[in-house]
Amino acid sequence: MRTLYYNHPDFQRHDTGAGHPERAARLKAIDQALAQAEFAGLIRVAPPMGTEQQVQLIHPAAHIQHLRAALPTNGTRHLSADTVLSPDSLTAAFRAVGAVCDAVDRVMGNTADNAFCAVRPPGHHAEPMQAMGFCLFNNIAIAAEHARQHYHLQRIAIVDFDVHHGNGTQAAFYHQPQVLYASSHEMPHYPGTGDPSETGAGNMINVPLTAGDTGVEFRAKYQSQILPALEHFKPQLLLVSAGFDAHSDDPLSGIRLIEDDYRWVTLALKNIAERHCQGRLVSVLEGGYNLKALGECVTAHVGVLMGIKV
Numbered sequence: 001m002r003t004l005y006y007n008h009p010d011f012q013r014h015d016t017g018a019g020h021p022e023r024a025a026r027l028k029a030i031d032q033a034l035a036q037a038e039f040a041g042l043i044r045v046a047p048p049m050g051t052e053q054q055v056q057l058i059h060p061a062a063h064i065q066h067l068r069a070a071l072p073t074n075g076t077r078h079l080s081a082d083t084v085l086s087p088d089s090l091t092a093a094f095r096a097v098g099a100v101c102d103a104v105d106r107v108m109g110n111t112a113d114n115a116f117c118a119v120r121p122p123g124h125h126a127e128p129m130q131a132m133g134f135c136l137f138n139n140i141a142i143a144a145e146h147a148r149q150h151y152h153l154q155r156i157a158i159v160d161f162d163v164h165h166g167n168g169t170q171a172a173f174y175h176q177p178q179v180l181y182a183s184s185h186e187m188p189h190y191p192g193t194g195d196p197s198e199t200g201a202g203n204m205i206n207v208p209l210t211a212g213d214t215g216v217e218f219r220a221k222y223q224s225q226i227l228p229a230l231e232h233f234k235p236q237l238l239l240v241s242a243g244f245d246a247h248s249d250d251p252l253s254g255i256r257l258i259e260d261d262y263r264w265v266t267l268a269l270k271n272i273a274e275r276h277c278q279g280r281l282v283s284v285l286e287g288g289y290n291l292k293a294l295g296e297c298v299t300a301h302v303g304v305l306m307g308i309k310v
Contacts, residue, residue, distance in 0.1 A: 001307040004115035005042045006099040011120045013088035017076045021289040022134040033295035050097025057145040093136040100143040103282045114281040122286045124166030141172040157235035162243020162286040163253045165194030174200040180233045182226045211254030215261035238273040238281045244288030244297040259300045266304040
C-alpha cells in the first residue's frame with residue numbers, strides 16, 4: 001500500500017505550556033515510533049501551509065480574525081481553561097489544514113492509497129465559530145468539505161474513535177446529509193454532546209461507551225452500529241478522526257482499549273474503504289496523551305494502513 005505520513009516541525013511550535021496534556025512531545029513520540037525499520041516504506045510528506053480559503057470552508061473569516069487578535073507576542077494565552085494560544089499556534093494550525101487537504105488531494109488523485117496526518121493542534125472539538133477542547137481549526141471537517149467541493153463527492157464518511165465526542169465535526173455537518181459522521185466516545189464525558197438522539201439529517205451516528213468498557217464492548221458496538229451504517233452509506237471517501245485516548249493507560253479516558261483494538265478498528269475501516277471507495281482513506285490525529293501508549297497505538301494503526309504486520 002502507498003501510505004503517506006504527514007509531519008512537520010511547525011506542529012511542535014504550538015506551545016500549550018507546562019503540564020498541558022496536548023503537548024509537542026506527542027508528535028516526537030509518534031515520529032520515534034514510526035522511525036522503526038518496519039515503516040521504511042512510509043511515504044513521508046512535508047505538508048504545505050494551509051490557506052485562509054481552506055479554513056473558511058468551515059470557519060468564517062471572523063473566527064480566524066478572532067484567533068489572530070488573541071495571539072500573544074510571547075508566552076501563552078488561554079482562550080478557555082483548556083485551549084491555549086502561543087505566538088506560533090496559528091502557524092501550526094494552518095500547516096495542519098494544509099496537511100489534511102494535501103492528503104485528500106493525493107488520495108483522490110490516486111498518487112497514494114491512504115494517509116496518516118500527525119498534526120497538532122487537533123481539531124474535532126472546534127466548532128465553526130468556537131475554538132475549544134485543545135482545538136483551533138477543525139482539520140477533519142475542513143478535509144471533508146475540501147473533498148466535497150473540489151471533487152464533487154456525494155458521500156463522505158467521517159469515523160471518530162477519539163474518547164471524546166467530536167462536537168465541532170457534528171456541528172459542521174449536522175444538516176449536511178452528504179457527510180456521514182459516526183462517533184464512538186465515552187459518556188458522560190467532555191464535551192457533553194454525542195447522545196444517540198443527536199441524529200442530524202439522519203447522518204449522525206453517535207455510539208456512547210461507558211467508563212470501564214473494554215475492546216469487547218467497543219468492537220461489538222462497531223459491528224452492530226457503525227460498520228453497518230458505513231456499509232449502507234457506501235462512502236466515496238473515508239476520513240478518520242484518529243484519537244488514541246480511549247486507551248486503558250490514557251490519563252483522560254475511562255475506556256480500556258488496547259493497541260489491538262485500534263488495529264482491529266483500523267482494519268475494519270480499511271476494508272470498508274476498499275469495498276466502497278477504492279481504498280481512499282485519510283486518517284487525522286486527534287487525542288492520545290500517554291506517550292508510550294500513543295506511539296504503540298499509532299504503529300498499530302499505520303501498520304494496518306500500510307498492510308504490514310507490526
